[in-house]
Amino acid sequence: MSQIIFYGCGNISQTIIKGLILDGCTKTNILYIDRNPLNKKKLSRYGIKSADESKLSTTKNLIILAVKPKDALAACKEISTVISAPQLISLVAGIKIKSLKKSFSSKASIVRAMPTTASTYKKGITAIYGEQNSEKLILNTKKLFSRVGISILLKEEEEMNNFTGLIGSGPAYFFYLLKIYNEHLLNLCDGKQRDVDAIIINFLEGISSSISDGIDLNEAIDLIASKKGTTEAGINSLKDNNVLQLFEKGIISAMKRSKEISDEYK
Template sequence: MNIGFLGCGNIAQAMIVGLLDSGLKPSSITVLTRNQKKKKFYEKNSIKRLAVSKANLAKFDFIFLCVKPKDVKDAIEGSGINWENTPLVSVVAGISSQKLQKFANSERVIRIMPTTSAEFGKSITAIYMAERQKKQIIKLIPLLNKIGSTIELSSEKDLHEFTAVVGSGQAFIMEALKQYDDKLLKFSKNRNAASKNLAMFISSIAQHIELNNGIEASIKKIMSPKGTTYSGLKALKKNKISSVFKSAFKAAEKRSKEIQNEY
């Protein structure tokens, strides 16, 4: 398998590290960059580098498009790649398949939405492609499952909501976790110990959910009738915790739709 990454920033690097850690051979990966800014990264990971302008010299099973929305048109059109021979897998938020197809002058376009948790094999990656492109996923899904799990979306519109809830959503939880960070700092020896305690606290939540097969069952295990947890949860519900998150999801979804109209 030969995979190209057009752009080698945050998300491309996270995916590459995750793929290599999962056992993919470094010789299977080529980064297509327009300069040598990321030299340290591709040298450290023993992966190949090809100038974007020479990208048409190699043959790829997929090329992951990993540039910012404003750079999509230049990156696709300026690469000289014959996109009719190479499936384009875009990780870019807010640029529709229709626009990607227009820039690439090819129908072979797939959209995915991974997270930087790909770096440690924990990306929940959404995939959307038109019905006639479905045969491409036979190779793509096993590849993406190496960096976490995959969810196939039946409507492209759902990518906006998915990006808001899963893509941006980790940061929303982190923002809420700042409340715990402050308290744990008070109880811990120093900042380093507080960070370790916070990490243990959060991973224990994930384990609870996995072991008990869901959130409600996990809460039930922690909560006793009329106890401290019961009182705290009642206060959270009274203060409409669900509305706080819903408003963040809506705002992020709205922004994703705006980006679509900007480019």
């Protein structure tokens, strides 16, 4: 039976592993290679075993490359000493297939995937891109990430940069905004973080339910805002201070950074 080997098993790999286990994936089908003792400790707590390098040579095994961009090309070289034509899914931000392929033979199949951390709860959003000759691996990548959320296939590799800035980094922007709510709600809830968490959860689930209902975003705002009311004052102040444009600027900076990484690691 084929196995999934996470090469680099830090934050994102562990979120995917948790999601796969939640989806019923057998733990023995998941293996990892990682040099960080702290990650090794965590993974042994989940009952996930490390792979010895020979496992990489089994051509039907899927290798998921999930190291930081600065480590990715060296990791490919290490993998290539064991297998010259792997089935490899790279989660690495920015680095292009063309650059990853340099370490391997022309028979290697490499696909890029950009998942989100909500994969842990099977609420991930994963963008997938592969070249025309990698159809089988693209299909297997889609199958794999559909187990931990939804996935979208991108037509151009360049689109990975925009997806990374918009959705890959996206949850962090919302967590960042929620810090303001957290701070003010703590004052209202006598410093009780549990009560604040319950409020934030309902707040966000309420917003998701409205979207599930198919509400138009402007309509949703109009439903809350009344003439000369508090919401109108809040929204007007946000508009006067160009908050939307500033937020968009942040997202565009992340998209640009993803493109810069492509240029840094060729």
